[in-house]
Amino acid sequence: MIPLLHDFTNATVLVFGGGPVGARKARRFAREANVVVVVSPTFGERSFGSAELIRAEPGPDDVASWIERTAPALVVAATDDEAVNDAIAAAAADRGTLLNRADRSSGRDPGSVVVPATVRDDPVVVAVATGGTAPAVSKHLRRELEESISGAGEMATLCGALRSELKAREVDPDHRRRIVTDVVNDPAVWTALRSGASNNRQVIEDVLDEQLPDGGERQ
Numbered sequence: 001m002i003p004l005l006h007d008f009t010n011a012t013v014l015v016f017g018g019g020p021v022g023a024r025k026a027r028r029f030a031r032e033a034n035v036v037v038v039v040s041p042t043f044g045e046r047s048f049g050s051a052e053l054i055r056a057e058p059g060p061d062d063v064a065s066w067i068e069r070t071a072p073a074l075v076v077a078a079t080d081d082e083a084v085n086d087a088i089a090a091a092a093a094d095r096g097t098l099l100n101r102a103d104r105s106s107g108r109d110p111g112s113v114v115v116p117a118t119v120r121d122d123p124v125v126v127a128v129a130t131g132g133t134a135p136a137v138s139k140h141l142r143r144e145l146e147e148s149i150s151g152a153g154e155m156a157t158l159c160g161a162l163r164s165e166l167k168a169r170e171v172d173p174d175h176r177r178r179i180v181t182d183v184v185n186d187p188a189v190w191t192a193l194r195s196g197a198s199n200n201r202q203v204i205e206d207v208l209d210e211q212l213p214d215g216g217e218r219q
């Protein structure tokens with residue numbers, strides 16, 4: 001399987017199942033999606049983020065109408081009833097809606113997607129999956145990665161701003177790439193970003209002074 005990124009801004013996500021897995025998915029998608037609806041006869045103690053909770057117990061013949069009514073970009077099948085999960089999968093396929101099945105790790109049809117473990121330091125995001133072989137390994141790696149990507153979000157923001165400045169000064173692409181790569185590879189910049197001591201504007205000014213002493217036009 002190949003990880004792809006999907007933007008859920010302004011989208012609806014429909015979750016069937018109010019157990020720990022349904023709650024985790026609801027929290028995850030509520031970070032971004034406009035509307036997250038969770039349909040379940042029972043809801044555990046866990047947080048569902050800002051999701052809307054609807055108490056209902058649709059049978060296999062009822063799930064299609066829920067999908068029709070809410071018009072989601074993605075449906076999550078996280079019930080403990082295999083017949084219901086099967087019906088959700090069939091209805092999603094009929095409608096061409098993306099499906100995430102929490103109770104399957106293999107034999108995926110087109111449109112059936114996996115939700116990987118993710119680590120964020122916005123705008124950086126890292127996804128981990130094991131092809132369904134061992135989700136506990138994904139969880140373990142996520143925790144390790146949380147530490148190692150610290151500062152990556154700030155670094156990305158800094159490099160994005162630096163790249164804009166270099167473009168505005170019409171520095172040619174090869175030279176631009178070298179300058180940005182030098183910053184990314186500079187351990188002192190990472191240390192400053194991680195300690196919160198970095199002043200991005202100052203870093204950019206210093207790099208521009210050092211690399212483009214004549215003010216930059218052409219190179």
Ligand SMILES: C[C@@]1(CC(=O)O)C2=NC(=C\c3[nH]c(c(CCC(=O)O)c3CC(=O)O)Cc3[nH]c(c(CC(=O)O)c3CCC(=O)O)/C=C3\N/C(=C\2)[C@@H](CCC(=O)O)[C@]3(C)CC(=O)O)/[C@H]1CCC(=O)O
Nearest residue numbers: 102103104105114115116117129130131132135136138139
């Ligand atoms: C990453 C994460 C994201 C998330 O679910 O949000 C995730 N599972 C997580 C945790 C976790 N899941 C399970 C355990 C118990 C230990 C173990 O069994 O390993 C733990 C650990 C725990 O809970 O501590 C059991 C389990 N999971 C699946 C099945 C069904 C099956 O395999 O048939 C069963 C057996 C059920 C049973 O036997 O009863 C299926 C899937 N789980 C996936 C993702 C997808 C594949 C990802 C991959 O390729 O690695 C996939 C295919 C479907 C999907 O997309 O949901 C999340 C990490 C949360 C975090 O980062 O903290």
Ligand SMILES: NC(=O)c1ccc[n+]([C@@H]2O[C@H](COP(=O)([O-])OP(=O)(O)OC[C@H]3O[C@@H](n4cnc5c(N)ncnc54)[C@H](O)[C@@H]3O)[C@@H](O)[C@H]2O)c1
Nearest residue numbers: 017018019020021022039040042057058078079080102103
């Ligand atoms: N992806 C994962 O990480 C992962 C981890 C553990 C288990 N699982 C699988 O995912 C499923 C869900 O896991 P869980 O721990 O949340 O299970 P759970 O049994 O705690 O919760 C299931 C939920 O589904 C609800 N439900 C039952 N029938 C329903 C219906 N007709 N419509 C809507 N909701 C209905 C129940 O009321 C309950 O809230 C499990 O059956 C298991 O196969 C996946």
